Amino acid sequence: MTKSIVALALGLLLVGPGAAVAKKKTFVYVHDRQAGGGVYGFVMDKVGGLTPIPGSPFALVDEGGNCGANCQTLTYSKKRKTLYAGGPTGVSAWTVNPDGTLTVVPGSPFTPSGGGDFLGTGVVEAGKRVFVYSASFEDGNVYGWAANGDGSLVDLASS
Numbered sequence: 001m002t003k004s005i006v007a008l009a010l011g012l013l014l015v016g017p018g019a020a021v022a023k024k025k026t027f028v029y030v031h032d033r034q035a036g037g038g039v040y041g042f043v044m045d046k047v048g049g050l051t052p053i054p055g056s057p058f059a060l061v062d063e064g065g066n067c068g069a070n071c072q073t074l075t076y077s078k079k080r081k082t083l084y085a086g087g088p089t090g091v092s093a094w095t096v097n098p099d100g101t102l103t104v105v106p107g108s109p110f111t112p113s114g115g116g117d118f119l120g121t122g123v124v125e126a127g128k129r130v131f132v133y134s135a136s137f138e139d140g141n142v143y144g145w146a147a148n149g150d151g152s153l154v155d156l157a158s159s
Helices: none
Strands: 010-015 025-032 039-045 050-052 073-075 082-087 091-096 102-104 120-128 130-136 143-146 153-155
Touching: 010 130, 073 120, 073 130, 082 120
Parallel strands: none
Antiparallel strands: 010 025, 025 039, 039 050, 073 082, 082 091, 091 102, 120 130, 130 143, 143 153
16 A cells, blocks of 8 residues: 555455355454555465555545544444444445455445544344444434344444
């Protein structure tokens, strides 16, 4: 990377291989949510070296906000094979393809009825269900969503 990344969050995940691939790959994603940033994707080799994934950085659909440090904005659902990132208006979602490339989930960012500048984003996988939570820097509340099979999010009534 040639540009300096000021605001970032790391997510390390293992993604299962396609039928033609004999071993699993480890993908590393870094979220730079500032204007002009993106989600940087890398394939990690067995000694920890990183090689950029073609097409990286992947474009943001919700950029900016008050994140000036490690804000834990990035999280991954193994069940949905989806990467989620907090942003200034909600949580964005990308499907993680077998080659590590990202495809924006339609409807991103998923914006709740309140809050703003979402940080501290996390995933909880309970049985077959997947939930995504993110804290609003703006109002101090935690917002929650249920993740559909396609990775899209639906507000939780209790949120």
